[in-house]
Amino acid sequence: xxxxxxxxxxxxxxxxxxxxxxxxxxxxxxxxxxxxxxxxxxxxxxxxxxxxxxxxxxxxxxxxxxxxxxxxxxxxxxxxxxxxxxxxxxxxxxxxxxxxxxxxxxxxxxxx
Amino acid sequence: xxxxxxxxxxxxxxxxxxxxxxxxxxxxxxxxxxxxxxxxxxxxxxxxxxxxxxxxxxxxxxxxxxxxxxxxxxxxxxxxxxxxxxxxxxxxxxxxxxxxxxxxxxxxxxxxxx
Numbered sequence: 001x002x003x004x005x006x007x008x009x010x011x012x013x014x015x016x017x018x019x020x021x022x023x024x025x026x027x028x029x030x031x032x033x034x035x036x037x038x039x040x041x042x043x044x045x046x047x048x049x050x051x052x053x054x055x056x057x058x059x060x061x062x063x064x065x066x067x068x069x070x071x072x073x074x075x076x077x078x079x080x081x082x083x084x085x086x087x088x089x090x091x092x093x094x095x096x097x098x099x100x101x102x103x104x105x106x107x108x109x110x111x112x
Numbered sequence: 113x114x115x116x117x118x119x120x121x122x123x124x125x126x127x128x129x130x131x132x133x134x135x136x137x138x139x140x141x142x143x144x145x146x147x148x149x150x151x152x153x154x155x156x157x158x159x160x161x162x163x164x165x166x167x168x169x170x171x172x173x174x175x176x177x178x179x180x181x182x183x184x185x186x187x188x189x190x191x192x193x194x195x196x197x198x199x200x201x202x203x204x205x206x207x208x209x210x211x212x213x214x215x216x217x218x219x220x221x222x223x224x225x226x
Contacts, residue, residue: 043217
């Protein structure tokens, strides 16, 4: 089983739609969770961290479910500029340095 | 100006050649990382460094070596490039790895090994 699994998509949605992505992780000891955004052929950039209580940043809402070991990202009122690949990122196993494990990404395409 | 820069941005080379990818940062971060990204595999950690004297192997270090010349510079070398090292390579930095801290990525180097 992969450490971090995401549906690769693509998710095709019209402008204004609400879309949600899920991501599952295998390491129950993971403490840090993030969503990164990556535009085509560009570097990943942090979209938001994911906290146990859930958190919201404008049109974006992230949730963490530790019991089921998944995190989610909800995007409301989708914009054309939201078209990108969204990477689920979780800190991995080991003592000391906790390396980040990146999912393969979910591609979102928002159309007019 | 970009906080994390990588040179070159694109490189085509032949099997067996030695290649060096360079990374510089102006963020003042102690920690630096090298990743490669392949379609369908996500980003994988090659090497990481917590300071000039602390260099560690990541999950896929075979065939690669690194040098941390200064706090701001971290180079990745392919001693004898092979075609399956064709990938997009990213350098990243962070102040520390803890809840809420992020890694900042450079723009990437697209390497093709023929």
